[in-house]
Amino acid sequence: MFAACEEEDKAVIGDEVIPPQMTSPSDGASIVVSETNMADELIITWEEADYGVDLAVTYTVEMDIKDNVFYAPAIVASTQENTATVTIEAINTMIISDLHQQANERSDVEFRVVATTEGLDDLTSPVVAGTVTTFQSAGDPAVVTTPAVGAESTITVANLMDKFSVEWSPADLGTSDVVYTVELVVGDASVVLGKTGETKLAVNNESLNYYLVGNLEQAGGAAVTASLQVTASSSTTDLKSELSSVVVNTLDATVPGRLYVPGGYQNWVPDVAPTLNQSGDIFDGFVYMNIETGFKFTSAPDWDHTNFGFDSEGVLTKDGDAAGLTYGPGFFRYQVDTVNLTYVASLVESFGLIGTATPGAWDSSTPMTYDEATDTWRATADLVVGALKFRANDAWDINYGVADITSLRGQLYFDGGSYDVKEDGNYTVILSFDTQKTPYQFNYEIIKN
Known part of the structure; x- marks a missing residue:
């Protein structure tokens, strides 16, 4: 017997110590799982490990996919006997759920037996290889x-x-x-x-x-x-x-109409001005103005069509000689009704991350920072598994979600659903409200660092 020098150390195994040897199933065995043989039993047997003395030994039967080197095996059984019985259904479930293999496909698997006794090194049997063709009923579709x-x-x-x-x-x-x-x-x-x-x-x-x-x-x-x-x-x-x-x-247009926002902040040039996109009767969008500035709304990228100026607070006029509106500096959301000649200007002091995936959960936003060079809002934050949305000014008046809860990038939808963060980690989140690019939509991107 090889006693340990210290309680936490294990003795070195001598040449006379023999590891367990699997005797069933045999190498190359094949199992095809079906709906009718789920209750059948697989009997696994082995020759006991020989330590040269009588010891209390626990045997663990492990199963893994071929070439995985038993990095994270499924535990088939644990016993002090030299045999274990397991149903075909249990083997089938382990391969699909624990080893993450596709159902209704053949998997190359390996079995081994590990002998464990207190104070001595584990002894591992040679690997026995085989195949299992798993089974799962089709179920009912949506x-x-x-x-x-x-x-x-x-x-x-x-x-x-x-x-x-x-x-x-x-x-x-x-x-x-x-x-x-x-x-x-x-x-x-x-x-x-x-x-x-x-x-x-x-x-x-x-x-x-x-x-x-x-x-x-x-x-x-x-x-x-x-x-x-x-x-x-x-x-x-x-x-x-x-x-x-x-x-x-369908509507006879592949893209919504646009309203241009030329002003002093960009030298009054309509054809390179930011735009608002048509949403029903309303033109809606975000514009960053780096100074307090006058500006107008124009129906085309020039001064030859309808341009809308300031009549009174919240009210527009089509009088081409009228003065422009004055706002800024800052990042503004403009909502313009060109039929009723009204507008709403909302200063966005901040965008933030909100939801159970964020440090503030649903109670407070994790702030983002505006990047003038890229016209994007950005944040790098530690997120956990949970829901993630985006809102302005730490309130719900302006909030966006996603259509695809699993996509790391895509289109933002006003009052849309939550993105589903699947893994804890550090993330960079980017929101873009650039309306110059086809298909003229607001976008998000989530990057795991």
Whole structure:
């Protein structure tokens, strides 16, 4: 017997000590799991380790994927006997859930037995290799319930910001950890509307129109027949719903209208001025003005069309000789109604991160910093698993979320859903409200440092 010199040290194993030897299953064994053999048993046997003396020995049966060198094996059994019995269902579950292998596919696996006794080094058997073809029933797919099959929707300038909502029944994948991907399909082409852990998702009509006319190359100002499809995904399975047809009467424009904001802060040059984008009857956007400055709104990148000047606070005039508005310095949100000749100017003193993923949870924003050179808001912060949104001035009047809860970059949506932070860590978050780039949308990017 090899006694330890200190309690925490283990003795060196001598030549006469023999590790355990697996006798069943044999090397090269193959198991094909099916719905009918889940209750069958796999009997694992081995010759006991020989320490030269009688000792209390615990045997642990480990299983791992070939070439993983048992870095994080599944524990099949632990016993003081030289045999262990486990069901085929348990082996199947370990391979899919613990070893993260795809269901209904063959996996190359390895087994070994580790002998452990107090005060001595562990003894490990030679590896026995084999294959297991896992099984998982297809389950039940999601079913699109809203909009109804064949429902018709019409996009107009007045309803660009209205929500186009998709809802569906939950899929049954045998787990509650399911992510749904919603796609808009025309013929053989498709575009992803978003991803969510819920059973509903909404995009505004402006985005829907762009997806159809811009991405899927359908005609503007026409009745387009498309289909909605929801894919339910777990860690091991993807299951698609049946296609659900809809008819969308598109708007004859791939991008919204624009209102230009020339002023003294950029030398009164309309064709290079920041723009506000049309959202229904309202033009909406953000402009950074580095000085207190006069400015106007123009309907074109020149002075030859309609330009809107200052009438009174909150009121515009089309009189081309009228004075301009005066605001600044700062980062402003402007909302302009060119029909009723009104406007709202909101100073954005800060943007911030908000949600359970942030240090302030839902109670207080983690501040971002405006970068004038890139016209972006940025923050580097420690985030935890949880929800993440973005809001201005530590309030909810101006807040944005995302359509795809899993995408590290994408379009910002006013009052949209929360991004799902999946891993604790240090992140850099960037918000861009640049309206000069196609497709004229506000964007976010999340970078794990």
